[in-house]
Each structure stands twice: as C-alpha cells, then as structure tokens.
Amino acid sequence: DAKTTQPNSMESNEEEPVHLPCNHSTISGTDYIHWYRQLPSQGPEYVIHGLTSNVNNRMASLAIAEDRKSSTLILHRATLRDAAVYYCILRDVTPNAGGTSYGKLTFGQGTILTVHP
Amino acid sequence: DTEVTQTPKHLVMGMTNKKSLKCEQHMGHRAMYWYKQKAKKPPELMFVYSYEKLSINESVPSRFSPECPNSSLLNLHLHALQPEDSALYLCASSYYGGLHNEQFFGPGTRLTVL
Numbered sequence: 001d002a003k004t005t006q007p008n009s010m011e012s013n014e015e016e017p018v019h020l021p022c023n024h025s026t027i028s029g030t031d032y033i034h035w036y037r038q039l040p041s042q043g044p045e046y047v048i049h050g051l052t053s054n055v056n057n058r059m060a061s062l063a064i065a066e067d068r069k070s071s072t073l074i075l076h077r078a079t080l081r082d083a084a085v086y087y088c089i090l091r092d093v094t095p096n097a098g099g100t101s102y103g104k105l106t107f108g109q110g111t112i113l114t115v116h117p
Numbered sequence: 118d119t120e121v122t123q124t125p126k127h128l129v130m131g132m133t134n135k136k137s138l139k140c141e142q143h144m145g146h147r148a149m150y151w152y153k154q155k156a157k158k159p160p161e162l163m164f165v166y167s168y169e170k171l172s173i174n175e176s177v178p179s180r181f182s183p184e185c186p187n188s189s190l191l192n193l194h195l196h197a198l199q200p201e202d203s204a205l206y207l208c209a210s211s212y213y214g215g216l217h218n219e220q221f222f223g224p225g226t227r228l229t230v231l
Binding site for chain 1: 159
C-alpha cells in the first residue's frame with residue numbers, strides 16, 4: 001500500500017485558516033487521495049477526496065500538487081468543532097473474488113489538530 | 118437516516134466469554150466493514166462484506182467471527198479473546214466498495230477483555 005506522511009500535530013486559532021499537509025511520494029497513477037477526520041470519542045468521518053484536480057466541498061478544500069506527491073487539506077475558518085485527528089489516506093483498489101474493486105482505507109498516524117479559542 | 122449504529126457502546130468480557138457486537142445501517146449500503154482501533158492508534162481494517170458476502174479478511178484471528186445476516190446488519194462474534202484484544206471496534210458502511218464511495222462510521226463499541 002502506498003504510504004502517507006503527516007505532521008504529528010498542528011495548532012490553529014479559531015476562525016483562522018488551517019493548512020494540513022500530507023506527503024505521498026510513492027503514490028500511483030490510480031490512487032485517490034482521501035481525507036477523513038476523527039473527532040474525540042467518535043468514529044472517523046469523511047471529509048473530502050480527489051485524484052488530480054483541486055476539490056472543494058462544504059467542509060474543506062483539497063489542494064493536490066501537480067506531481068501528486070503531496071496534498072493539502074484546507075479548512076477555511078477553523079472552529080472548535082474542527083479539533084480532531086485528520087487522516088490522509090491513499091485509497092487502495094483491492095479486487096475481491098468476484099472481480100469488483102474495493103477502496104480499502106489504510107489509515108496512517110494522522111495529524112492531531114488543536115484549535116484555540 | 119444517515120447513521121450507522123453500534124451496540125453495545127461498552128462491553129466488558131472475560132477471556133472465556135462469548136459475546137457479539139452489532140452494527141446496523143439503513144442507508145441501503147451494500148458494503149460493510151469492521152475496524153479495530155487501539156488507544157492513540159489509527160483504525161485498522163479487519164473485515165469487508167460486500168452484498169452480504171465476506172470479501173476481505175485481513176488475517177484476523179479466528180476468535181473474531183464476522184457475520185452479515187442481511188444487507189442492513191453486521192455482527193462480530195467474539196470468543197476466547199485475550200486482554201490485548203481490548204480496543205474500540207468500529208463498524209462502517211458504504212454504497213459499494215469502490216474508490217469513490219465514502220465510508221460512514223459508527224461511534225464504535227469499546228471492548229475491555231479481562
């Protein structure tokens with residue numbers, strides 16, 4: 001499985017933008033970049049994903065480097081509720097016996113984001 | 118309903134007990150997953166079910182036995198567990214198993230093995 005490297009922790013102030021980096025130098029051409037986050041005492045939740053182009057949704061933006069060896073998750077205005085562990089994941093396609101493919105999630109260590117009031 | 122529910126929230130069991138964890142979703146998802154998460158570690162995939170059939174077993178010990186009785190339910194049967202099996206067990210589901218389909222996670226069952 002292709003691996004990702006993230007900083008162990010980052011800090012931000014409320015209402016300021018946050019840029020969470022992820023390095024994935026061994027990414028293959030068909031790997032999608034997914035971001036999930038896990039709030040305290042909850043299961044992970046999907047944030048965003050992309051392949052080559054930058055992506056936006058209501059939660060965040062994903063900026064992908066032209067060579068795809070790194071990406072950045074952008075939270076435009078951090079709130080206290082955004083304090084969580086953020087996981088950058090390269091989604092692996094694993095065929096099953098029936099021939100259909102799976103986007104298996106292999107979580108790395110993630111970045112612990114602390115947001116200060 | 119965009120929720121994955123898991124019961125019980127907490128479970129304490131001895132090494133000789135047999136217990137089961139339950140997961141339920143009513144989103145019409147056809148892929149369901151079990152993950153194990155040790156304290157301060159990332160989740161690790163255990164099993165994947167697709168259309169009620171076991172598709173991936175990540176070399177999980179046989180003391181963990183998954184079951185998918187129908188498309189909405191996923192069980193994890195536990196027997197003769199060890200203290201090192203104490204962890205948060207997370208269930209997730211997605212429409213299909215493919216690359217684009219986000220996984221929806223439940224809140225987990227916190228298991229303690231004495």
